[in-house]
Amino acid sequence: MNQSWDVVVVGGGIVGAACARECASRGLKTAVVESGVVGGGATAAGMGHIVVMDDSPAQLALTHYSQSLWVALAEQMPDDVEFERCGTLWVAADDEEMDEVRHKQVVYAGAGVATEILDGDALAEEEPHLRRPMAGALLVPSDAVVYPPCAAAWMMREAVRAGATLCLPRRVVRAGQGCARLDDGSELHAARIVIACGADSMRLLPEIPVRKRKGHLVITDRYPGLVRHQLVELGYLKSAHSVTADSVAFNVQPRRTGQVLIGSSRQFGDEGTAVDHAILSAMLERAKLYLPEIGSCSAIRVWTGFRAATPDKLPLIGPWPGDETVFLATGHEGLGITTSLATGRLVADHLTEAKAEIPAEAYLPQRFYKRANAGFEGAAQESNAHA
Amino acid sequence: MRFDVVVVGAGPAGIAASVTSAREGRRVALVDDNLAAGGQIWRSGEALPRNAQKWIAALRSSEVLHLRGLQVFDHPAAGVILAERGEDCVALRYSKLILATGARELFLPFPGWTLPNVFGAGGLDAMARGGLPVAGKRVVVAGTGPLLLAVAAHLAARGAKIVAICEQAPLRRVVAFAGRMLKQPGKLLQGVGYGWGVRSKIHFSCWPVAAYGKTAIESVTLRKGKKQWTVFCDFLGCGFHLVPNTELAQLIGCQIDEGFVATDELQQTSVENVLCAGEPTGIGGVEMALIEGQIAGLAAVGAVEEARRLARRRRKMLGFVSALRKAYALDPELRRLAAENTIVCRCEDVAHGALREHRCWRDAKLQTRCGMGPCQGRVCGAATEFLFGWRADGVRPPVFPALVSSLAGANFVSGNSSEA
Amino acid sequence: MPEGKLVVSLTVNGQPVSATPETTVAAAVLIAGGYTRASVSGEPRAPLCGMGICFECRVWIDGRQHQRSCQILCAPGMDVRTP
Numbered sequence A: 001m002n003q004s005w006d007v008v009v010v011g012g013g014i015v016g017a018a019c020a021r022e023c024a025s026r027g028l029k030t031a032v033v034e035s036g037v038v039g040g041g042a043t044a045a046g047m048g049h050i051v052v053m054d055d056s057p058a059q060l061a062l063t064h065y066s067q068s069l070w071v072a073l074a075e076q077m078p079d080d081v082e083f084e085r086c087g088t089l090w091v092a093a094d095d096e097e098m099d100e101v102r103h104k105q106v107v108y109a110g111a112g113v114a115t116e117i118l119d120g121d122a123l124a125e126e127e128p129h130l131r132r133p134m135a136g137a138l139l140v141p142s143d144a145v146v147y148p149p150c151a152a153a154w155m156m157r158e159a160v161r162a163g164a165t166l167c168l169p170r171r172v173v174r175a176g177q178g179c180a181r182l183d184d185g186s187e188l189h190a191a192r193i194v195i196a197c198g199a200d201s202m203r204l205l206p207e208i209p210v211r212k213r214k215g216h217l218v219i220t221d222r223y224p225g226l227v228r229h230q231l232v233e234l235g236y237l238k239s240a241h242s243v244t245a246d247s248v249a250f251n252v253q254p255r256r257t258g259q260v261l262i263g264s265s266r267q268f269g270d271e272g273t274a275v276d277h278a279i280l281s282a283m284l285e286r287a288k289l290y291l292p293e294i295g296s297c298s299a300i301r302v303w304t305g306f307r308a309a310t311p312d313k314l315p316l317i318g319p320w321p322g323d324e325t326v327f328l329a330t331g332h333e334g335l336g337i338t339t340s341l342a343t344g345r346l347v348a349d350h351l352t353e354a355k356a357e358i359p360a361e362a363y364l365p366q367r368f369y370k371r372a373n374a375g376f377e378g379a380a381q382e383s384n385a386h387a
Numbered sequence B: 001m002r003f004d005v006v007v008v009g010a011g012p013a014g015i016a017a018s019v020t021s022a023r024e025g026r027r028v029a030l031v032d033d034n035l036a037a038g039g040q041i042w043r044s045g046e047a048l049p050r051n052a053q054k055w056i057a058a059l060r061s062s063e064v065l066h067l068r069g070l071q072v073f074d075h076p077a078a079g080v081i082l083a084e085r086g087e088d089c090v091a092l093r094y095s096k097l098i099l100a101t102g103a104r105e106l107f108l109p110f111p112g113w114t115l116p117n118v119f120g121a122g123g124l125d126a127m128a129r130g131g132l133p134v135a136g137k138r139v140v141v142a143g144t145g146p147l148l149l150a151v152a153a154h155l156a157a158r159g160a161k162i163v164a165i166c167e168q169a170p171l172r173r174v175v176a177f178a179g180r181m182l183k184q185p186g187k188l189l190q191g192v193g194y195g196w197g198v199r200s201k202i203h204f205s206c207w208p209v210a211a212y213g214k215t216a217i218e219s220v221t222l223r224k225g226k227k228q229w230t231v232f233c234d235f236l237g238c239g240f241h242l243v244p245n246t247e248l249a250q251l252i253g254c255q256i257d258e259g260f261v262a263t264d265e266l267q268q269t270s271v272e273n274v275l276c277a278g279e280p281t282g283i284g285g286v287e288m289a290l291i292e293g294q295i296a297g298l299a300a301v302g303a304v305e306e307a308r309r310l311a312r313r314r315r316k317m318l319g320f321v322s323a324l325r326k327a328y329a330l331d332p333e334l335r336r337l338a339a340e341n342t343i344v345c346r347c348e349d350v351a352h353g354a355l356r357e358h359r360c361w362r363d364a365k366l367q368t369r370c371g372m373g374p375c376q377g378r379v380c381g382a383a384t385e386f387l388f389g390w391r392a393d394g395v396r397p398p399v400f401p402a403l404v405s406s407l408a409g410a411n412f413v414s415g416n417s418s419e420a
Numbered sequence C: 001m002p003e004g005k006l007v008v009s010l011t012v013n014g015q016p017v018s019a020t021p022e023t024t025v026a027a028a029v030l031i032a033g034g035y036t037r038a039s040v041s042g043e044p045r046a047p048l049c050g051m052g053i054c055f056e057c058r059v060w061i062d063g064r065q066h067q068r069s070c071q072i073l074c075a076p077g078m079d080v081r082t083p
């Protein structure tokens, strides 16, 4: 395949698929290279919570923008994407956390996100299986849940329909200078190469400040009605600021099937896919603390996945200063499902020199780029994000 | 609880292993998810053959701690397994672990196979032994393997009317195999002998192509070459021989060769202190399971000389294993039984047509939910391996669904939970 | 049911069923003339493997969901529910 492309997207996860869909639909001659199956990386491991998050103004802007793109597409998505607007309940266990609920409401209102405060009784009515008493919760009704592998596959089918070519299963072994070299020795020449390899992006570009952050999830058998909203504890703010330490938080999700997906954990430094029983145990104990009945539910499977974490918890979207043909679309940490659609937009905007709908500066990779040839600044400080 | 030897699975292999280790004075636990010892073949509810009685009596009079109704679901660290019974979860610590987890039937999808009263062949037998009345019922037994005759004979003895026995293998291969068995009497399948009374109903190169019925099976269409006919029946027992239960071995990290747990001649797997005996190492029947169990039981306690002596006997039996496999090899035509809308994954209701377009197990699983249900792909994983040549993914804990509380208790390793 | 054996009484969807203590709940459900579960697309399903691996025999027992009835023996007063 020694022809020339406008864009070669490396990686067929949800981010790569969203980029390909957007590029192809704008008429760019697009190829996607995926080494495994579409949506089989972190995309198959993630929870699929489409959530507006407010760790920073830039994060709030990106998640909010992307969420609105999901909502706009909801009608077109096939049934297997399982898009459900179940809303998020940020659960406050005590009065201190209730203060946080009120603060969060103000921040969200500032960004135009409607929310509702529930007191303990209203929360108990919405979620009768939560432990009582709880102080209350912040309801974000616009948040949703999807099934990420089918969402990625759908985006990829759309990309192909718009003219993109999918090369699979093929691994890119080197990318740069307008050329992506594949494991079968062939080369794809392109004006731009978009690196969307999730937590494996460092294998192609060792200089980027992305680290693997491991997560565990557990899925139960079907218990329809046990939970109705995505439930996340606000308490993680208190416990998880111990920056680099391993942490767990109560974070459960109702699936359309009636199954309950239980999260979440975050660990640095463990790059093996094996289940860590100590962290699994802590995570499930946390879930039982908030939702006692979950203990007697049957768990079908446990798995792990890796988030691509950056030092400032914001993704890397934009040109790579070291090589003008290379573009990054990675570093989405625990929010890559949510922000995939926005990432696709921002990438295509750059490539077609269109005006982006939100300011894109905060996500540009050059923020970590010190000076020419010096490479990126290493991971400076870490912090915890949601999911 | 701490033991010198923990044996998982109380079938012939596990019984032989645990009794043998205990004879050497070790502290031994035998764990099984069933309430009675005996595994698949020596199930209760049936007069047992003499060697079964002998082994079960030996188990009863031994010092083995037989933990009944406990299902092993995890191996959180070297030296410990977790098992669950109802709401209780226990950690069993071992110096040596012997996996004797047996086999299950291979089920192949055909139109109507999801109707109530369509069982596995062994499945129908197990249900009958569990109290399902079969007297006076019209029964068709189908699939492949020496098991079919044994099942038909058991059911006939309970008063069932055997309408037909459909063996997919051709007559000449089965005859060649049976001839070989006569030269090695007592080597497993008394089945051929058992089956004498029902043999007139056997059809070779024959299998069911569709089952019909409103709320349960009422009739089944059988095909033999170009001939096709329909018979009325109340029950259909259909199983295409056996699939080894290797999930626990895989979880522990034991090397798997061509679907079976790899062991050396003393039943040692690739993982230190973990041995394996019986069907997971190769489908070889009761005699093989018994001898492997004894070898493992001896090897686990360091009685190497004696174990080697038995291993030499075992080697002579290997010809049987490959003869069995060849005789009952599946006809490729069976791949065409499933229609477009035939369910393949019964937990998630995924049809053949939805699977066909996928490239591999993982893609199919992620996109269709095939294998994501509580059976964890035990039924559809083996079927799609035959249908499409797919290999299922690696195994993750729990190897059987377990309560969230039990999984939370999986932190026994670090010692901060109480132990049973 | 064979005569002269000990009998346990249980209910399947509220209907009384008598069985021997060696009878599995799966067999009792079939004796009562029912099936064990509705599949995710609503088809009636009944036991397949009889040995605890296919999960087709899941029923409610005494208020607990997803119980594999082929692995559980009938007990006096048991309350078994199916769709």
Ligand SMILES: Cc1cc2nc3c(=O)[nH]c(=O)nc-3n(C[C@H](O)[C@H](O)[C@H](O)COP(=O)(O)OP(=O)(O)OC[C@H]3O[C@@H](n4cnc5c(N)ncnc54)[C@H](O)[C@@H]3O)c2cc1C
Residues within 6 Å of the ligand: A010, A011, A012, A013, A014, A015, A016, A017, A033, A034, A035, A036, A037, A038, A039, A040, A041, A042, A043, A044, A045, A046, A047, A048, A049, A050, A051, A170, A171, A172, A173, A196, A197, A198, A199, A200, A201, A204, A214, A215, A216, A217, A263, A264, A304, A305, A306, A307, A308, A329, A330, A332, A333, A334, A335, A336, A337, A338, A339, A387
């Ligand atoms: C436990 C957990 C929970 C999460 N929960 C949420 C959540 O609730 N909401 C949310 O928004 N996000 C969540 N996330 C994050 C989200 O899953 C990821 O951010 C997102 O999936 C990243 O998508 P991606 O396409 O960048 O990466 P991936 O899905 O990993 O895709 C990268 C693809 O690139 C391919 N690839 C890699 N290298 C090469 C190469 N050299 N050549 C060719 N192909 C290559 C891989 O095979 C892979 O398919 C969670 C993550 C985890 C781990």
Ligand SMILES: Cc1cc2nc3c(=O)[nH]c(=O)nc-3n(C[C@H](O)[C@H](O)[C@H](O)COP(=O)(O)OP(=O)(O)OC[C@H]3O[C@@H](n4cnc5c(N)ncnc54)[C@H](O)[C@@H]3O)c2cc1C
Residues within 6 Å of the ligand: B008, B009, B010, B011, B012, B013, B014, B031, B032, B033, B034, B038, B039, B040, B041, B042, B070, B071, B072, B073, B100, B101, B102, B103, B104, B105, B121, B122, B123, B126, B147, B150, B151, B188, B189, B191, B242, B245, B248, B277, B278, B279, B280, B284, B285, B286, B289, B399, B400, C051
């Ligand atoms: C349904 C069926 C019917 C059969 N009928 C016949 C027959 O009639 N004649 C014949 O010659 N052969 C028959 N066989 C073959 C028979 O299995 C073997 O010949 C012989 O029983 C092998 O002994 P084993 O000890 O290796 O395994 P098994 O007898 O299968 O015993 C394994 C035991 O381990 C238990 N187990 C597995 N995993 C776990 C876990 N994680 N936790 C706890 N317990 C566990 C199982 O429930 C089972 O009780 C049958 C096999 C099957 C599957």
Ligand code: FES
Residues within 6 Å of the ligand: C026, C046, C047, C048, C049, C050, C051, C052, C053, C054, C055, C056, C057, C058, C068, C069, C070, C071
């Ligand atoms: S019948 Fe298969 S698990 Fe009970």
